[in-house]
Amino acid sequence: MTETPAIRVRGLRRTYGDTVAVAGLDLDVGAGEVVALLGPNGAGKTTTIEILEGHRHRDAGAVNVLGHDPAHADLDWRARIGIVTQDSGDLGELTVHESVSHFAHYYPRPHDPEQVIELVGLTAKATARVRTLSGGQRRRLDVALGIVGRPRLLFLDEPTTGFDPQARRRFWDLIRQLAGAGGCTILLSTHYLQEAEALADRVAVIVGGRIVADATPAALVGRATARTVVRWSDGRQETDDPAALIATLTTRYGGAVPELTVSRPSLEDVYLDLIGDGS
């Protein structure tokens, strides 16, 4: 749809007193792309995301989000952005439905509030006060409020914290739907490697306020290049072509290969390796 990147960050820096939270970060997110930010606690994910949202100021660096500097963005820019922050404690006395339909009013072309509530799976709780929601349900409301304005760019800071496995799958479907048919650009942070793998076109790993890796999930685990390990009852072999090896083994055993496993380094292995086990 658009050629220019949705997000372009160069040399971003932010310090809090003596703490350097973001230390010269570069990041590009293309229009329509889904990018996951991974990184240990305190790596600078929230700081980075909130600077891109215009919620925090930066000390240095060039930032362009949907053609504007978020530090000086106007309301029309805000109308094109959706935000799900890492934590929230507001709206307590309102109901789910009141909250979503209130926020729908701010936007020029909002989604139907009922539909959004349905999408995040809160229909049964639509008339419940927000303060009575469980942690995961509250989080789903945050997601509903983030998408009700039909954003072109959506920021999600650890959106699925507290989701049960079913809700997480459902959320993944929602994100795929927004990114696919909706054409929405999405930048999300997460601690779930499986989630990054399932959703993201690209994974950027932040450590100490810097990007240490930025690639597709597949490239990151080196699936294209790394050798696969094939193990069976009385053997183990590394290979570039596991299918051929298994075919050979099958003929040798004249059927099922006993205790056959085929393993590749997981994203988790690569990630833990990247951030260095000590950090």
Place this chain on the structure above:
Amino acid sequence: MTTTVRPGTPQRPSAVRLGLHRATIELKGFFRERDAVAFTFAMPAVILALLGSIFDGVYPGSDVTSAQYLAPSMIAAGVASTTFINLGTGIAADRDDGTLRRLRGAPMPPSAYFIGKILMALVVTVGETVLLLGIAVLAFDLSLPTDPVRWLTFGWVFLLGATACALTGIAASSLAGSARSAGAVMNLPYLVLAFISGVFYTPVGQLPEPLLTVGSLFPLKWMAQGFRSVFLPDSILPQEVVPSWEPGRIALVLAAWCIGGMVLCLTTFRWRGRRSR
């Protein structure tokens, strides 16, 4: 893609419309918090009932009882509490719990937030005033004026006083570092002013000179004086600081605080809490 929008259409809703929306949301939020509602309304009412029954006697040269003298001043204190304290603590809480951050993330014109807050405070203040007047009339035989001119005075003193206190409360909310400290931060100046403006300490003319001078710098003293001019006979004037209701000066000081409060709001308002900037 069918999601492409022609530039300029459709429009975002206007600040006034969104402000009215915010007002309904604010009122829902306020009235659903039962204990907060009860205490917000009860505080000035209980003080009026208590002080009104503790002091008795009639001021010499008039038939005004000390409870009747207290009542209009307590209405002024009630207005200050439902505007200054209510908004100051409410906005500090909004800043703390993420309300402001979420609203800032939405395409909301800032004025919509303030319109909503002020309308909410106005509704609550009218309720409080009716409650206090009811107590004064039923328990302390305060007679309501029949002269429309006096009600007109009531109207402008109420509006100017409530606006001045509301704006000052909005500005003062930024002084509180967190929602938890906000109650203390807002109540200290309120209580001090209630004493040195001749509300809790009656009659105002008996206050020591230095305290009176300080009290006269702030809107509460003048709002209380304005309400006394509405509900009390002129025979009580010897108990005032000067034997006149000074309507011109009341209007001047309250209007000055409205303007000053507005300037303070515009220059000091913080959308973000100290923890996340």
